[in-house]
């Protein structure tokens with residue numbers, strides 16, 4: 001569906017989970033909204049459906065400078081998971097949300113020591129986390145292989161099915177009358193007396209008084225055109241999924257020191273990821289799988305949960321994650337009236353609808369209900 005821009009109050013650029021939800025919440029708030037997306041594979045149409053809450057060891061190791069920011073944003077994660085549950089009810093949809101807890105497993109005493117320190121800090125910040133020994137794991141997670149000696153469990157973690165979520169969110173947007181322009185890149189942005197001029201690669205010129213950039217890894221060049229610096233990095237990642245099998249993995253599983261996420265969908269398929277790299281190739285910057293990532297990721301998965309070994313991997317895919325500084329970039333830029341950013345932070349699908357609600361409330365002139373100082377887009381100036 002597409003439509004005329006003359007009566008549009010807000011243009012949202014970026015149709016991932018965040019931009020879509022911002023558009024929906026603004027439409028519910030009485031604004032006429034246009035949502036534009038260029039159709040590239042971003043995070044939301046590639047993501048693995050983990051509802052992350054505890055700090056991910058992968059991000060702590062890759063970006064140690066971001067750990068203070070990650071800790072400050074941590075209290076938002078359990079809220080974001082509860083928001084997904086409420087959102088599922090509101091939309092009357094089945095997102096296949098399961099909150100069975102998430103394990104971060106250890107194979108050495110050093111890894112256990114790291115998890116103990118991490119758990120203590122997370123408890124201070126309000127998370128429900130506990131340390132488990134091997135006897136606990138034998139009872140609760142017998143699928144774990146003999147190399148695992150203990151784990152941290154975070155009771156707020158879980159999983160959902162992003163294919164179902166994305167489809168339901170799209171139906172919600174259409175029902176709300178959000179004008180969708182898809183497969184159309186925004187190529188130029190400028191300020192005018194009445195707001196913003198938005199030009200697209202198809203030659204359209206659109207106008208609105210309010211502009212929300214929910215463009216994830218595509219944000220930096222667009223923000224620059226409006227004189228704002230947002231250092232958003234693209235992180236292409238690899239995913240695998242197995243054929244279906246009997247239910248065996250109830251938790252979200254991660255590792256204290258190695259790149260792995262494991263979970264089993266309601267379909268019985270096991271989704272294996274955890275941050276193995278993919279490539280970006282071609283003139284359309286397409287994320288593309290790597291054989292070495294496929295092999296290493298699957299080998300590690302069968303080491304952690306040996307019953308995976310006989311299962312066939314039936315599909316692999318790649319997508320683009322976005323990394324800034326470990327915190328969301330959410331809210332207005334006072335020097336450019338009407339401009340707002342909506343980038344969720346690490347584990348951005350988990351944070352997506354909640355982050356979108358925060359930004360939508362600000363646009364609508366409502367109290368977002370959180371102190372937004374940490375997330376201001378002006379912090380990189």
Ligand SMILES: Cc1cc2nc3c(=O)[nH]c(=O)nc-3n(C[C@H](O)[C@H](O)[C@H](O)COP(=O)(O)OP(=O)(O)OC[C@H]3O[C@@H](n4cnc5c(N)ncnc54)[C@H](O)[C@@H]3O)c2cc1C
Pocket residue numbers: 013014015016017018019036037038039040041042043044045046047048049050051052184185186187214215216217218219222235236237238239273318319320321322342343344345346347348349350351352
């Ligand atoms: C393989 C993979 C697995 C992941 N698994 C999980 C997980 O299990 N749990 C979790 O919480 N998070 C996960 N993530 C991260 C999560 O998916 C992202 O953080 C989240 O989806 C970000 O949502 P978004 O709406 O901000 O961005 P995106 O979903 O990336 O959407 C941004 C959109 O903006 C569009 N865009 C950009 N520039 C322009 C432009 N100039 N014109 C028009 N459109 C533009 C892009 O094409 C894209 O569609 C994963 C990411 C990847 C890559």
